[in-house]
Amino acid sequence: MIAWTIYITFGGAAAVLVLPRAFARWTALVATLAGLAISLATFFCDDVDLAHFKTVVRVPWFPAFGMNYHLALDGISLVLVLVTGIAAVSAVLFSWDVENRVKEFFLWLLLVVGGSYGVFLSADIFLLFLFYELVIVPKYFLIAIFGSTNKEYGAMKLTLYSFFGGALVFLGIVAIYATSGSLDLNQLAQFPFPPQVQSWAFPVLFLGFAVLAGIWPLHTWAPTGHVAAPTAGSMLLAGIVMKLGAYGALRVAMNLFPIGFYQWRTWIAILAVIGIVYAAAVALRQRDLKFVIGYSSVSHMGFVLLGFATANVFGVSGSVLQMFSHGVIGALLFAVAGRMIYRRTHTRELDALAAMNLRQALPFAAFTFVVAAAASMGIPGFSGFAAEITILIGAWKSFPVAVWITGAGMVLVAAFTLRALKRAFFDVDLTTAGAGQSELPPITIPERLGASLLMFATLAVGVYPKLLLDRIQPAVESLRCVLK
Amino acid sequence: MVGLITFLILIPLVGAIALYIGRPGSARVVALIFNALSGFYALMLWQKFDSTARGLQMIERHVWIPSIGAEYLVAVDGLSLILVLLVSLVFPFAFSAQRLERGACALMLVMQAALYGTFTAQNFVLWFLFYESSLIPAFLLIKIYGGENRDYAAVKFFVYTFLGSVAMLLAFLGIYFAKGTFDFEALARFGKSGLLAGNLRWLVFAGIFLGLAVKVPVFPFHTWLPDAYQTAPTGVSMVLTGALSKMGVYGFIRLLAPLFPNEIKIAGPWLLGLVVCSIVFAPLAAWAQRDLKRMVAYLSINHLGYCLLGLFAITTSTSPLIDKHAALSGVFLQIFNHGITAAALFYFVGLLEQRRNARGIDDFGGLMQRTPLLCGWMSVAMFSSLGLPGLNGFIGEFLIFKGSFAVAAGFTAIAVLGLLFTAVTFMRAMQSLFSGPLAESCSGFSDLIRTEKFVIVPVTLLMFGIGLTPQFIFNIFNATVVQMARLFA
Numbered sequence: 001m002i003a004w005t006i007y008i009t010f011g012g013a014a015a016v017l018v019l020p021r022a023f024a025r026w027t028a029l030v031a032t033l034a035g036l037a038i039s040l041a042t043f044f045c046d047d048v049d050l051a052h053f054k055t056v057v058r059v060p061w062f063p064a065f066g067m068n069y070h071l072a073l074d075g076i077s078l079v080l081v082l083v084t085g086i087a088a089v090s091a092v093l094f095s096w097d098v099e100n101r102v103k104e105f106f107l108w109l110l111l112v113v114g115g116s117y118g119v120f121l122s123a124d125i126f127l128l129f130l131f132y133e134l135v136i137v138p139k140y141f142l143i144a145i146f147g148s149t150n151k152e153y154g155a156m157k158l159t160l161y162s163f164f165g166g167a168l169v170f171l172g173i174v175a176i177y178a179t180s181g182s183l184d185l186n187q188l189a190q191f192p193f194p195p196q197v198q199s200w201a202f203p204v205l206f207l208g209f210a211v212l213a214g215i216w217p218l219h220t221w222a223p224t225g226h227v228a229a230p231t232a233g234s235m236l237l238a239g240i241v242m243k244l245g246a247y248g249a250l251r252v253a254m255n256l257f258p259i260g261f262y263q264w265r266t267w268i269a270i271l272a273v274i275g276i277v278y279a280a281a282v283a284l285r286q287r288d289l290k291f292v293i294g295y296s297s298v299s300h301m302g303f304v305l306l307g308f309a310t311a312n313v314f315g316v317s318g319s320v321l322q323m324f325s326h327g328v329i330g331a332l333l334f335a336v337a338g339r340m341i342y343r344r345t346h347t348r349e350l351d352a353l354a355a356m357n358l359r360q361a362l363p364f365a366a367f368t369f370v371v372a373a374a375a376s377m378g379i380p381g382f383s384g385f386a387a388e389i390t391i392l393i394g395a396w397k398s399f400p401v402a403v404w405i406t407g408a409g410m411v412l413v414a415a416f417t418l419r420a421l422k423r424a425f426f427d428v429d430l431t432t433a434g435a436g437q438s439e440l441p442p443i444t445i446p447e448r449l450g451a452s453l454l455m456f457a458t459l460a461v462g463v464y465p466k467l468l469l470d471r472i473q474p475a476v477e478s479l480r481c482v483l484k
Numbered sequence: 485m486v487g488l489i490t491f492l493i494l495i496p497l498v499g500a501i502a503l504y505i506g507r508p509g510s511a512r513v514v515a516l517i518f519n520a521l522s523g524f525y526a527l528m529l530w531q532k533f534d535s536t537a538r539g540l541q542m543i544e545r546h547v548w549i550p551s552i553g554a555e556y557l558v559a560v561d562g563l564s565l566i567l568v569l570l571v572s573l574v575f576p577f578a579f580s581a582q583r584l585e586r587g588a589c590a591l592m593l594v595m596q597a598a599l600y601g602t603f604t605a606q607n608f609v610l611w612f613l614f615y616e617s618s619l620i621p622a623f624l625l626i627k628i629y630g631g632e633n634r635d636y637a638a639v640k641f642f643v644y645t646f647l648g649s650v651a652m653l654l655a656f657l658g659i660y661f662a663k664g665t666f667d668f669e670a671l672a673r674f675g676k677s678g679l680l681a682g683n684l685r686w687l688v689f690a691g692i693f694l695g696l697a698v699k700v701p702v703f704p705f706h707t708w709l710p711d712a713y714q715t716a717p718t719g720v721s722m723v724l725t726g727a728l729s730k731m732g733v734y735g736f737i738r739l740l741a742p743l744f745p746n747e748i749k750i751a752g753p754w755l756l757g758l759v760v761c762s763i764v765f766a767p768l769a770a771w772a773q774r775d776l777k778r779m780v781a782y783l784s785i786n787h788l789g790y791c792l793l794g795l796f797a798i799t800t801s802t803s804p805l806i807d808k809h810a811a812l813s814g815v816f817l818q819i820f821n822h823g824i825t826a827a828a829l830f831y832f833v834g835l836l837e838q839r840r841n842a843r844g845i846d847d848f849g850g851l852m853q854r855t856p857l858l859c860g861w862m863s864v865a866m867f868s869s870l871g872l873p874g875l876n877g878f879i880g881e882f883l884i885f886k887g888s889f890a891v892a893a894g895f896t897a898i899a900v901l902g903l904l905f906t907a908v909t910f911m912r913a914m915q916s917l918f919s920g921p922l923a924e925s926c927s928g929f930s931d932l933i934r935t936e937k938f939v940i941v942p943v944t945l946l947m948f949g950i951g952l953t954p955q956f957i958f959n960i961f962n963a964t965v966v967q968m969a970r971l972f973a
Binding site: 061062063064065126129130132134136137145152156159160163164170171174175179181 | 809810813852863873878882883889893897900911915919954958
């Protein structure tokens with residue numbers, strides 16, 4: 001059933017293309033809602049074995065070379081499919097007032113979503129790569145056509161980084177296929193790759209995927225790309241696309257080459273910690289609200305990579321949880337900054353926003369941003385806390401020093417988040433502020449719905465992380481790369 | 485008895501004569517009608533072709549010049565068949581791209597006949613006859629109908645390829661005097677044990693290699709190509725890159741690899757080095773071009789380099805049969821794919837040129853606002869060319885890399901750079917053509933008109949079709965791949 005997320009999304013894309021433009025946004029909404037409903041139904045369905053990467057569909061595709069249309073599902077995939085569904089629905093809701101080239105916009109949007117579902121569910125490495133690269137093209141157009149600030153530069157930078165990562169991944173996949181003769185991820189997870197192959201193939205493949213996850217120092221596409229993208233574009237970029245890289249690094253690079261992974265994992269941890277601290281420090285100095293959020297994404301994804309590097313159940317489960325959590329929080333932050341604020345004020349400069357008294361002009365935006373900021377800082381009760389604490393517990397076992405540095409990084413995260421929150425919403429003394437800004441258009445209903453969905457998700461997981469961890473942990477335990 | 489293949493060769497020739505019966509203005513229509521006819525015969529050939537059988541099929545053998553062992557021997561196997569299909573596809577595509585004069589149409593049809601002959605002939609004398617007779621129309625097409633700089637380009641093209649041909653002819657005379665036959669199959673059987681002895685074999689090998697390397701072309705014999713492709717009219721460039729350039733690759737597969745297995749093994753690393761240079765330097769050169777046609781031309785060198793990478797990788801060293809199968813299948817697919825995709829790229833550059841009378845990368849800008857359809861379809865062709873999964877280019881390249889990685893990991897890893905540079909080149913081109921502010925000179929641009937859509941939609945569908953379900957095209961040459969892989973083992 002879960003395979004239908006892919007078909008419905010692509011079907012929706014085709015429908016958007018065929019139907020008149022008046023139906024475009026409703027078609028997109030229905031398609032993404034259906035995807036979310038399917039993943040939720042699977043999520044709450046008890047008789048699905050989520051501990052193993054169980055085949056869902058398997059059809060011969062190019063049989064002479066062992067390529068199959070092969071989808072499978074385990075807890076890790078399911079959680080990521082779920083966050084894709086949530087981010088997609090809210091991205092559509094936050095794009096409700098797109099007027100310019102509507103059909104095209106929702107077409108690209110649905111293609112990104114459908115391709116991401118495909119990546120998370122592929123059990124054939126060739127298929128996975130196909131979906132993975134499929135996401136690049138619509139992403140480029142989404143930014144280059146519909147973006148703002150320096151959009152061509154941002155789109156091109158992102159695409160070139162993606163292609164660079166893609167070329168490394170391609171090389172790694174060729175190496176896998178040439179060494180083992182198989183493309184099936186489950187078979188490959190059993191295959192004993194020679195250690196000398198692993199020790200060079202792992203870094204190639206991991207780095208290739210991690211480019212898209214925003215690993216330091218290859219992260220620079222992320223802030224510019226996020227800033228240039230239209231709101232829905234940055235929501236999908238932060239919410240889903242960065243997860244594609246992290247997922248690939250886990251499912252393919254780490255799980256197929258455990259020996260190579262153990263050799264290199266200290267380096268990954270170092271890069272991850274640098275990424276966390278460095279991005280947070282840079283975010284502290286940004287003047288553009290979207291840049292602040294863009295760098296915070298890099299910082300949060302650093303936690304994911306740190307969790308991977310721990311190679312234990314806690315760390316890796318925490319990483320998957322963090323992928324979910326950041327998917328929701330990142331989307332929420334970009335939604336507030338890009339849609340709720342920028343569409344109305346036409347500026348994202350923190351100094352300009354400070355003078356606008358947005359707290360009174362847009363109270364709902366202020367409320368949403370407070371929630372999002374709290375979640376992003378890792379306040380207990382929100383999903384960010386649950387994820388990061390799990391990762392840090394894992395890291396404590398493997399890299400105690402990293403925990404201390406990361407702790408300092410978390411302070412920086414709190415600092416820049418509070419700074420942005422204060423500058424954007426709470427900088428005006430109420431007594432001196434006039435009511436001059438009250439002519440801003442009010443927050444619309446789709447915006448409220450989208451924001452509520454995301455806030456609900458981060459709260460639900462924050463209050464009851466077991467909901468996700470119960471499904472993630474068995475799947476993580478059955479991965480080959482996790483130390484028992 | 486006159487068989488299907490002979491018909492196929494004769495139809496374009498008859499068409500070339502028929503052009504001069506009708507009015508000059510109707511030349512293109514007549515040419516297209518004859519192409520429909522030859523396309524129909526090509527499809528019949530495909531339909532009659534037994535894809536499970538190994539070896540040559542539909543053999544037509546007639547005595548020709550018995551004193552030198554030259555026979556009229558035409559036949560097809562899987563490799564020949566996909567090339568015949570490719571020629572039948574690229575020519576109508578090229579004819580519909582541009583309104584060519586009557587003389588140009590006639591020359592193109594003659595070239596088409598020569599190409600059909602080249603890809604089906606199984607005897608060297610006959611093959612060489614067809615091979616050479618495609619050269620003259622190409623030369624004339626560039627020389628008479630080319631754009632600026634055509635004299636220089638035409639002469640350069642002719643001198644390069646003619647020198648190559650002479651070298652090849654001399655080499656084959658050497659083989660004939662040693663073995664007494666011109667038959668490809670018979671020669672291939674000698675190949676295993678060594679065709680010739682002593683240093684002569686290296687001379688002969690070098691002669692044939694040079695002839696074919698110029699034709700493909702391989703670095704450093706490629707310098708005629710950008711000039712020729714740039715100056716030729718759109719339709720001619722499409723044919724040059726889509727069909728004519730395949731003669732070289734075909735020759736490598738059909739002649740050099742079976743005839744000189746031992747020599748290739750010894751020279752292997754050098755050959756691979758040259759090929760990797762083609763793959764890596766060509767897109768860098770393309771990156772530096774300001775003229776779109778030159779850019780596409782350089783990328784053509786890169787794409788054919790992949791074919792030779794696969795071929796040389798599996799012939800230079802002993803690899804498992806499965807890798808040989810993968811690489812050879814990839815090579816065959818890549819030949820076909822490159823034919824379609826490169827022709828499509830030249831077609832689009834031609835469309836831009838028609839609208840603007842210029843084709844510099846800087847002459848355009850912001851086209852996305854003005855002509856979204858043109859940009860969209862052109863992007864598909866570009867993505868196909870840079871090897872995006874889901875489109876036809878990827879599957880061939882993936883198989884080639886897979887097959888060659890097992891035996892030449894280092895060379896293959898370097899060749900991946902070629903993929904990256906190609907992507908960068910195309911992305912830069914897309915950015916400066918499609919996005920940014922609308923260039924003033926492009927404000928009167930018209931989007932695709934109906935006839936153009938009619939041409940480009942089937943080609944694009946084919947790109948997606950091969951990319952998503954490669955099996956149908958793979959079935960054509962599967963048996964041939966198995967047979968050849970054994971030959972190279």
